[in-house]
Amino acid sequence: MNASDARTLPIGVFDSGVGGLTVLKALRDALPREDLIYLGDTARLPYGTKSPASISRYACQATAQLQQKNIKLLVVACNTASAVALDALREQMHPLPVIGVVEPGATAAVEARPAGKHLVLATEATVRLGAYRKAILEKDPAAKIDELACELLVSLAEEGWNGGAIAEAIVRRYLIELDDASRHPDSVILGCTHFPLLRNTFASVFDKGTSIVDSASTTAAAARELLDSLSLTNDQDAPGTLRLLATDGATRFARVGGQFLGQQLTYKDVTIVDL
């Protein structure tokens, strides 16, 4: 295949469920001409509470499915899989590129607040793996990092209760686990793909000057740069297409996912696949 053909191939986006649709939305905004194929492994979500060995196995199976669709780039839109399985997925996709959500988020936080105090909000697995801590310290050894597991915010976003008194009370309740200084960070990193939906709640709870770093938009920006640098950006005139695959539950995927993607979906928009 020549370079021009390769440019028209789709980008594959993989997540454990619907959360990665916030990344898909950011990709569509940043790269409106690219064809996008999203695969949500809804049959086995959540990855956040599973063992690293299981997470790696699942991520490799999902990637194999996307490879059959001839993708030119894999975006791992799942923090847990990015933290656990990125090396394995890069080996599997070689020589094609793979981007996770952890690196772009960490880079954006360090650039926004050099030698800053960062607070990572994530799932239990992402915190346990310390993925953001490692990625930030590699780029900025002077950084200070706190990590807080906030499982309940995932269900809150899926329920659509993203703003209001309950959401704020839950975020404040989680912050009790931190000492006083850590409650006033320079940057808050949204280390779970569900959390961009709660952005306004975070803005109300944290100090006015706090940078809120959203790994969806930072990952989309990183994908755009990478495609440019590899001469793989689609230069066709037509807007890109969107295909949604899931491993289970098309109706629920459409209902919850519609909120994440910011458009109405029905079960007919979702194709169920077996991994």
Place this chain on the structure above:
Amino acid sequence: MNASDARTLPIGVFDSGVGGLTVLKALRDALPREDLIYLGDTARLPYGTKSPASISRYACQATAQLQQKNIKLLVVACNTASAVALDALREQMHPLPVIGVVEPGATAAVEARPAGKHLVLATEATVRLGAYRKAILEKDPAAKIDELACELLVSLAEEGWNGGAIAEAIVRRYLIELDDASRHPDSVILGCTHFPLLRNTFASVFDKGTSIVDSASTTAAAARELLDSLSLTNDQDAPGTLRLLATDGATRFARVGGQFLGQQLTYKDVTIVDL
């Protein structure tokens, strides 16, 4: 095998995760001499958002694992699996008995409040399947039934935030979806195994005279009656043993499950099995 040997065989208890440990605890209280084997399919939880076909397949695989341990009775401590897969599991276990959690809860509610107004709190899947509605109307055609999906309460129980202002605010927020009359039911049926942990919160939110029907204790009582009627009750003198199996994440199972079972657990108390 003669009847006396059969009596000493263990009871198998199956759930999608840790929630069924509330049923296990109730069984241990009601039947302290029985050996109990619990299998939590943590690798594939939650069942509540999966399709009926997947749920049935998973439940049959889990049951096959427990059959290898030579159980005398299967207790399906998962509302979703009870609603979807009970017939398939009865066929698989035949001629040995199977009890789900839906029937005992529905029976207890109808007995407590004949011709009453019942409110079922459950997961999305249990509500969608209308399992409690069907079971209640079969026993009491004069009953009135409302069903409310409360997904967030599952995460709340797993986080251990069972009491206090946030828990009460979330329950009250769910009730907004009901009309005024339905907010004052005669009985509230806890149609998810996680919800007995939130019992005090429900007691604060609902009217003083409301019966709160907990399917854990009602299922344990039904299991005791059934074993008696089949002459399968263990009459040994020693206290029964307890074995915990899970399909993934022994550490998390131990930490969260300990709260549900009401005793300290470590990962060493949990054996990981493949289905």
